[in-house]
Amino acid sequence: MPDHSTATATPNASALGMTPHVVSERLAKKAFRHTRERFIESILFLAASVSVLATLGIVWVLVSESAHFFSNIPVRQFFTDTLWTPLFAEPRYGILPLLLGTLTTSLVALAVAIPLGTTIAIYLSEFANPSLREVIKPFLELLGGIPTIVYGYFALTVVTPLLQVLIPSLPGFNMLSAGLVMGIAIIPYVSSLAEDAMRAVPMSLREGSYAMGGTRFQTALRVVVPAALSGILSAYILGISRAVGETMIVAVAAGMQPNFTMNPMEPAQTISAYIVQVALGDLPHGSIGYQSIFAAGLTLMLMTLIFNILGHIIRRRYREAY
Known part of the structure; x- marks a missing residue:
């Protein structure tokens, strides 16, 4: 076969x-x-x-x-001493005056940036027509692109004299004007990220609210904002980090005098402003005073890290809730 x-x-x-x-x-x-x-x-x-x-x-x-x-300097003294005088004959290295100056100016800035930035984001996302949005957005981006040194001199030469009309006892250098102008500088960061988070909310949620009889304002506040809260909190965290690390505005408008106070109508020095002062050559390289800028920078970095961790925890909880 x-x-x-x-x-x-x-x-x-x-x-x-x-x-x-x-x-x-x-x-x-x-x-x-x-x-x-x-x-x-x-x-x-x-x-x-x-x-x-x-x-x-x-x-x-x-x-x-x-x-x-x-x-050379004990950690306990660094975080508990209320005097910061590295240029004196008998230097003292207590970070609290610089820390309070940083926190005070940041709080004033956030009191301006968060409400205004959130309001602008809600308007651009839910109420503004496309043509008007195309006009406002470039101005916000331009506001975010202005050099901070310009903001600093604007606070010193314009905002401070205006505030002195209302508060005659206000000194020429103060944390209030620096914080207000810093808040204006932070608005674009907060509003832009918050608006992106709101515009990412599905249209079906808005339509469901309208079907239940909700107005545009009610839908924006009770539906869109809670749904986008995770992204809005991210915008706030960026604003906080931006405020804590700001240098030139506070260096020009708030003064260079370490002051143990949280009164915004007093002059003060922030951590970043002190780093700039020493980096310009006020203290010899390699000395304890010069090395203090690294300790101050480490403190500033830890502050930013703590704010970011807290914001991440809050953002995760709200994301799970919604």
């Missing part, structure tokens, strides 16, 4: 009219594409690692330099 095993055998490439080199070329192209994708992935990974490496480098510099400072 004839052997049918050869008839059922798988046809080779020549029987199908194909040549072996076509298959190998396809595999070569596939291998080349895979290698190219891996190369591009490696470049993207290196680019993403820049922020991590930069952060680790900053932390290393702050911690290592602060260790030299704290080897």
